[in-house]
Amino acid sequence: MFLNEKEAWLNKIYQASSHLLPFLEFKSFFLQYFSFDQKPFIITVGGTNGKGSVVGLLEHTLVNSGVSVLVNTSPHLQDYNERVKLNGVSIKDDLLIEGFEYIDECAKKQGIQLGFAHYAFLLACYVAKIEMPEILI
Numbered sequence: 001m002f003l004n005e006k007e008a009w010l011n012k013i014y015q016a017s018s019h020l021l022p023f024l025e026f027k028s029f030f031l032q033y034f035s036f037d038q039k040p041f042i043i044t045v046g047g048t049n050g051k052g053s054v055v056g057l058l059e060h061t062l063v064n065s066g067v068s069v070l071v072n073t074s075p076h077l078q079d080y081n082e083r084v085k086l087n088g089v090s091i092k093d094d095l096l097i098e099g100f101e102y103i104d105e106c107a108k109k110q111g112i113q114l115g116f117a118h119y120a121f122l123l124a125c126y127v128a129k130i131e132m133p134e135i136l137i
Contacts, residue, residue, distance in 0.1 A: 006093045009100045010080055013119040021112060033106040034125040036132075040070075043137045055137055062135060063088045070133040072124035084124045086131055099126035 021029070043058060045051045055073055062069045069087055076082040081090040103122045107114050114122070128136055 005097050006080075009097060013100070013116050016114060016116050016119060021114075021118070025112065026118070029106070029110055029112060030122075030125070032110075033102075034122060034129060036129055038132055040128060040133055041135045043135060045137065058137055059085070059088060067135055068131075068133040069135045069137060070124065070128050070131065071137045072121070074120060083120060084127050086127065086133065091127055095127060095130070096123065099123045102126055 045054050045058075052073065055071060059069055059071050071085045072083060073085075074083055079090065081093065081096055084091045084096075100119065100123065103114065103119055103126065124136075
């Protein structure tokens with residue numbers, strides 16, 4: 001069966017090792033390839049229940065106030081692109097593919113293996129670096 005480019009990338013990251021890099025190695029990799037030129041304001045939502053509702057409310061309120069917002073959530077319900085939204089809209093396939101290609105290229109340069117969680121987090125970081133939103137949630 002022929003897979004399109006997006007499906008091929010998703011298959012790759014779903015099958016990626018669950019191995020987690022030691023924190024200092026990941027931090028070094030992150031700072032080298034994903035540090036932001038302009039520092040966005042970051043809102044972290046945690047807890048047991050209601051995270052999705054809180055994130056949705058914050059996103060809706062901020063976007064409708066004219067603030068540029070990037071949201072990174074999991075899991076997705078229908079399409080992987082839902083995990084990263086810019087101003088209330090899921091990222092397009094071409095940006096998702098571009099991000100995964102960049103992440104993969106950087107990992108190969110460093111000689112490291114990334115897992116699913118790394119790809120998911122770094123995709124949001126890549127989009128934030130490219131789009132430079134005012135707020136990350």
